[in-house]
Amino acid sequence: MTAVKAGDVEGLIRRGPDPRVPVILIYGPDTGLVADRAARLIAKIVSDPDDPFALIRLDGDVLAGDPGRLVDEAGTLGMFGGSRTIWVRSGSRNYAPAVDAALKAPIEGARIVVEAGDLAKSAPLRTLCEGSPKALALPCYPDDxxxxxxxxxxxxxxxxxxxxxxxxxxxxxxxxxxxxxxxxxxxxxxxxxxxxxxxxxxxxxxxVSDVGASILNELIDAAFAGRAAEAERTYRRFRHEGMDPSAMLGAGLRHALQLLSLRLDNPRGSASQIVANWRGLHFRRKATAETQLARWSAEGLRPAVAWLQDAVLACRRAEPDLAHAQAQAIFLRIAVEASRRR
Missing domain, CATH: 1.10.8.60 (Helicase, Ruva Protein; domain 3)
Incomplete structure (x- = not known):
């Protein structure tokens, strides 16, 4: 197995990966962290930044239509004879066959860095890289x-x-x-x-402003506190502004899991006691967090987590209009359920 532990990723990037490993997959739910680590890794391994052939950027959708191109690019020599780095960024199509072909090819003098999103354990791209001695899989989870x-x-x-x-x-x-x-x-x-x-x-x-109290917290807090009208109004505004429904559901799911974890750790604790020990919670959100924890038990949160998980998967497969309808319905369902828990 060549899956790297999440806690070891930073050290690996600082040291630089083993030059004998040609393929490096960087993936995870935090797209900002994935992009940051990919950029730092590229800067570490690009042999000659002045050589336009030293770094090649490819889109995953292009490779999905032409799986052999990745091997061809990896086999092309740099203008000045140095090593070559190919930076692959994911699109909406499956390009795992292109990476599979690269792992099977005798690549020398080239590195392939694949920047991907949140990959399930069974995702083809992840299983390929975790199962090959010629690849590293670097997970990127939210900062602790x-x-x-x-x-x-x-x-x-x-x-x-x-x-x-x-x-x-x-x-x-x-x-x-x-x-x-x-x-x-x-x-x-x-x-x-x-x-x-x-x-x-x-x-x-x-x-420094409170980054944790992001714009999405307006929607999430309204839903989990039982303010259905506000949740519906906020969702419509976010949709009009072009917010991705999967991003909204993902943020809602992370919040639900956070509430569930707090409730499981403190099944009999008062909402105010739990909030007092909630690290990173901005003071402006404390009142609504107390409302949410007072209304939601662990037993109530489990189905809410399941609704959000199902909705995230459904939205990824749906057309944009249907995805928005599904996401909005879930937030309203949570808000209505919370309003009953007075």
């Missing part, structure tokens, strides 16, 4: 406390800054699980604190 602290230190160090421990703790508590959004907030902080050497608590309080 340790990885957030490492991200903060590393990103600020690139701008010549260090951060006080209290400031780091405050910043980490304000960041959510989306790597792209977290990097944006850290970048704003670095710009604000430029040339001052050390980032303080005051700097963090002055600049």
């Amino acid at each position: 406390e340790r990885t957030l602290a490492d991200l903060i230190d590393r990103t600020l160090q690139e701008d010549g800054l260090r951060i006080d421990r209290d400031a780091r703790d405050l910043l980490a508590g304000s960041l959510g699980s989306d790597r792209r959004a977290s990097l944006s907030e850290i970048g704003k902080l670095a710009l604000y604190a430029r040339d001052q050497g050390t980032v303080s608590v005051e700097d963090v309080e002055a600049i």
Whole structure:
């Protein structure tokens, strides 16, 4: 097996992967983290950034229609004779046969980095890479406390800054699980604190917004607190703004799982006690979080999690209009159920 543990991925990227392994799959539900790690890995292994043939970008949909192209690109020599890196980004079609062909081919002097989304354990692309000695599969899951602290230190160090421990703790508590959004907030902080050497608590309080309280929380909190009219109104606005229904359902599912985990850990705890120990919860969301935990038991949350899981799968297979109808119906169902739990 060549599946890398999630906790070992950062270290592998810093060291650089084994040059004898030609295919590297980077996947996971946090698309910002996947993109960030893919870009850092590419920067680590591209032999000559001045050679236009050293880095080739390919779309997964193109490879789905022409599976042999990946092997052809990997076999082409760079203009100056250096190694060649192919960066594959997923589309909507299955391009696992192209990766399968590359794993079976005698590739020398080339690396293939595949940037994918959230892959189930049985997904063809994931099973291929996890089962081949010629590939690495790097999972990217939402940042936890340790990885957030490492991200903060590393990103600020690139701008010549260090951060006080209290400031780091405050910043980490304000960041959510989306790597792209977290990097944006850290970048704003670095710009604000430029040339001052050390980032303080005051700097963090002055600049960093609550990324964890993302725009989607408006919809999620309304639904799980039982405010059906508000949930319906907010969903319609998000749909009009072009929000992806799968993204909304995925955020709702993560929130439901978070509530379920908190309830399982504290089956008899009061809502206020649980919220007081909820790390990373922004103070503006505490009141609605207490309402939600007061209304939802673990037994009630399990079916809600199942509704969201089923809806996520259904939306991925449905046309956009039908996907929106299904997603909106689920959020309204949750809101109605919550309103009955007074």
